[in-house]
Amino acid sequence: MPLTIYNTLTRSARPFAPADPKRITFYTCGLTVYDDGHIGNFRSFLAADLLRRWLESPLCELVNDPAGSPRRVVHVMNITDVGHMTDDDSADGGGEDKMAAGGRRIAEAKKSGKLPPGVEIDPTDPRAVAEFFTGRFLRDARDMGLKVAIEQATNPLVMPRATDHVPGMIVSIERLISRGHAYVVGSPGSRVVYFDVRSLASYGALSGNTLDRLREGEGGRVRAENQAGKRHPSDFLLWKEDRTHLMKWPSPWGEGYPGWHIECTAMAVRCTHPEAASLDLRTFTVPDGLPIFDIHSGGEDNIFPHHECEIAQSCAAFNALPEGAPLARLWFHPRFLLINGEKMSKSKGNFATVRQLIDQGHEAAAIRLELIKTHYRSNANFTDQGLKDSARLVERWRRMLDAADQARAHSPEAGDQAARDRCRAEFAAAMNDDLNIAGAIAALNRWANEVREPLPGDGVLLRELDAVLGLFDRPRAHGQETDIGVFAPGVEPDPRVIDLLLARREARARKDFASSDRIRDELAAMGYAIKDVAGGRVEVRRA
């Protein structure tokens, strides 16, 4: 059965048929780099990565391309390094610039000594702030196995930065004006360019927020006092002239900054196109209202207004027939991640970043599995218990892989090929069914439970499935070696703990188990779990 995916645009799951299965184009709305990416951001990026890896797997079958044939996904994920306003509701852009907010965070970290050593950064320079968080994001993304971030090292085009595409945004806006979809208000010194939502009857098709349904007063976006010269309350900002702004660029409408939807229009069109480098946005036109690329993804909160506005802009600017085009064939929106059953929010203080988890000693592979193992269209819940479960699963599969590799030297046996074929088929069937990852993992475990002695052929299958799951290649932190044993990643070898462990070793040597058990209880009370291993040594972890 070929791959079926739920499409936000059609509100239904249909077989996915890219224009060219040998070159599938995929654009993901990435991170605004004014802070570290949190696990919610990564859940959505990893869902996109899982889709991309599945499309590239030989096991994946498409309605217009059989399984087993090589396939390439051109996956582009942008980096928003322009500081859009924290309050987008007022028509002329209010609130604080996000890069300024990011700079403030850096300044605070500097003051409290939390900034990593060796980092010299000017918190008032928005470009430096963006650069700082971009570097951290790329590192986290690669640790998490985001293929697009790994590719970025050799092909920067797959992760374009908004500040590098301002000319493309300006060209896009010019085309919107000349095609009658945008207009300029105000006089030099305070000009604003708006998109004219009434010029496109299909506005609202993605989100269901058609113009008649966008009621005044529910949010604040459509509010009379914020209109500032708009022709319709839902018209949105494309360019704002503002010479005092933190980040500004010259344009035909004066020095200022772009609206927050237009960057994706410019980057998506350019970067997914085969002739990206030479593509001239001035003349680029998509015939007959066809989609410009195959897949567009982003968190569910992006559906409105961001993706709705992006469709409107892109189709109005580049499609011969703007009304009939959905910009992308497939709109893929992973749901939000809850943490311990609650929505993450800064006020509750329950934010977790990938970097924090890794620094605490959690394995990258376990974090990745925990974030991908719930179906992308459910609200997943991130918990400590879940993270433990995932870590254990990863360990189990790794042990199996190691055993299979060990068997390579002395076992010419093929093993149970029929069982492997069944696993492969069940895994594929689950993934083809709207990325049923839990079903796919169950298929893997059912098979793994049957394999008593892993053989080389089993290792081949494990690697084949892991090309999709993306777990084996994640970096593994190593614990710190000491005389008494090894301290797990994230656990500092406290001298007090070492003294207790030495005392316990002596007690055990004397067979004074009452004392040794008392010490173990004492360590447990301090939050340490210990495990005895060969040679009188121990492994120390957080309890």
Added chain:
RNA sequence: GGCCGCGUGCCCGAGUGGACUAAGGGGGCGGAUUGCAAAUCCGUUGCUCGAAAGAGCGUCGUCGGUUCGAAUCCGACCGCGGCCUCCA
């Protein structure tokens, strides 16, 4: 007010009309291992009766409906989450 997603066993989570009425994981229980633990491996895990094979009853938010048959389809209701400001 509009649009959308969801509600499964102790917990997490598959299953979208029929092989006993729920995959897989966790937890629990039993065993191997260990001085004891931890980790790992094996078995087991709705209830009642039975030593056992087995038999009976029950379960998928609630209430109705469709059907020979429903966790699965339809309707109503209850509850949770998201969007309609910024957020992945």
